[in-house]
Amino acid sequence: MKKINVEQLALLGGKKIFEQAKSTSNLLKPNFEQFLAYSKIFYEQMWYSNNGPNVQLLEKRLAIFHNTKHCVTFSTGFWGLALATKVLALEGRTEIIMPSLTYRRMADMAAWTQLSPKFCEVDESTLAMTPETVAKCINKNTALILGVHPIVNCCDVEGLTELAKKHQIPILFDSVESVYESIESGKIGGFGNAECFSLHACKLINGFGGGYLTTNDDKLAAKLSSMRTFGFTNVDHVEYFDGLNAKLNEMHACMALASLDDIEQQVKLNQARYKCYLRCLDEVDGIELIRFDESKACGYKNIVARITKDWPFSIEDTISLLNSENILARQYYSPPLHLKEMQFDFVKTDLPLSKKLSNNHLNLPCGQKVDEKDIVQICNFLKFISSNSTEISNELTRNGGL
Numbered sequence: 001m002k003k004i005n006v007e008q009l010a011l012l013g014g015k016k017i018f019e020q021a022k023s024t025s026n027l028l029k030p031n032f033e034q035f036l037a038y039s040k041i042f043y044e045q046m047w048y049s050n051n052g053p054n055v056q057l058l059e060k061r062l063a064i065f066h067n068t069k070h071c072v073t074f075s076t077g078f079w080g081l082a083l084a085t086k087v088l089a090l091e092g093r094t095e096i097i098m099p100s101l102t103y104r105r106m107a108d109m110a111a112w113t114q115l116s117p118k119f120c121e122v123d124e125s126t127l128a129m130t131p132e133t134v135a136k137c138i139n140k141n142t143a144l145i146l147g148v149h150p151i152v153n154c155c156d157v158e159g160l161t162e163l164a165k166k167h168q169i170p171i172l173f174d175s176v177e178s179v180y181e182s183i184e185s186g187k188i189g190g191f192g193n194a195e196c197f198s199l200h201a202c203k204l205i206n207g208f209g210g211g212y213l214t215t216n217d218d219k220l221a222a223k224l225s226s227m228r229t230f231g232f233t234n235v236d237h238v239e240y241f242d243g244l245n246a247k248l249n250e251m252h253a254c255m256a257l258a259s260l261d262d263i264e265q266q267v268k269l270n271q272a273r274y275k276c277y278l279r280c281l282d283e284v285d286g287i288e289l290i291r292f293d294e295s296k297a298c299g300y301k302n303i304v305a306r307i308t309k310d311w312p313f314s315i316e317d318t319i320s321l322l323n324s325e326n327i328l329a330r331q332y333y334s335p336p337l338h339l340k341e342m343q344f345d346f347v348k349t350d351l352p353l354s355k356k357l358s359n360n361h362l363n364l365p366c367g368q369k370v371d372e373k374d375i376v377q378i379c380n381f382l383k384f385i386s387s388n389s390t391e392i393s394n395e396l397t398r399n400g401g402l
């Protein structure tokens, strides 16, 4: 439906543009028969968990996909990150370097490992941490660098790896957002000491939930696959007392395998959605799409846009206007982690750029439940509120604000 006058805004009591909410989650729906075919294997063998046939196959397939020697699966991406951090962190040191403008639960992950997050700044145009911003955070307490990719494109993997090497500090990558991406020196997955990924339903590879790590380090892979299984190395022999139960089960592995079978097709669909946004947002003054670097492989999973000085609303009002129409846009990684209330110790830093960037970037609806018609409607709505901004602002003030 197209809005013609301001009274039709859902925020002012009008009908919502979308009856069903349009979110920023990917929500891949792989071929059901394929999912059942994988499931039949574990079901008939009654091997439901504990390194079953589909978990083994998934680890093999993902190692091939990322071009690495090993893949170790976990019950969530969170536990993969936490366990790898614990194993890799330099002993006797207390700080983990990570960006502030990143995944909302990243500091909690560090808390589980009893490391204190040291937040670094990002680059204004790429939204990524850089060797320069990380170098400023390195000191004698640095136990580990967590290299996190931004939502669109990759961080400077080579530069960060080189910096880590120079200071003899281990580097772990959180590559959840770059699972399909490549850089000049190869496919994401084989860099640093290890790389971590998620199989949560909202990510590019949907395993209902789950996570995995890729590495070329034999010892690290063996230790982590033991630690996710209580620390067992042999029947009833616990080698690592900080192990826990973070195994992936068979059903999740089947879903992830079916998703992996479908990935090329999904990326094509994501690319078409991205191109549609690119065309439609071109006509909206004050909102710019963050572009994918199409000279390399990209997954086109998420749509991130920047609000410029020509846009007539604050980010909060923009999000309220969109959300009331069931367009579930979100502020980009907001609040940045260094401004969040935490229950634990962290090194306080002032990061003005991260604060500014979370205030002028937003994620727009994407994924399998958003089609090109929806995107046209979303962009038309943005155009509509922009060209009626004075009247909308007055109307909203009269109604007591948003």
Ligand SMILES: *Cc1c(COP(=O)(O)O)cnc(C)c1O
Residues within 6 Å of the ligand: 076, 077, 078, 079, 103, 174, 176, 177, 197, 198, 199, 200, 209, 210, 211
């Ligand atoms: C989703 C996500 C995670 C955590 O993954 P889970 O599997 O949900 O625990 C970690 N890092 C980033 C960047 C993410 O987006």
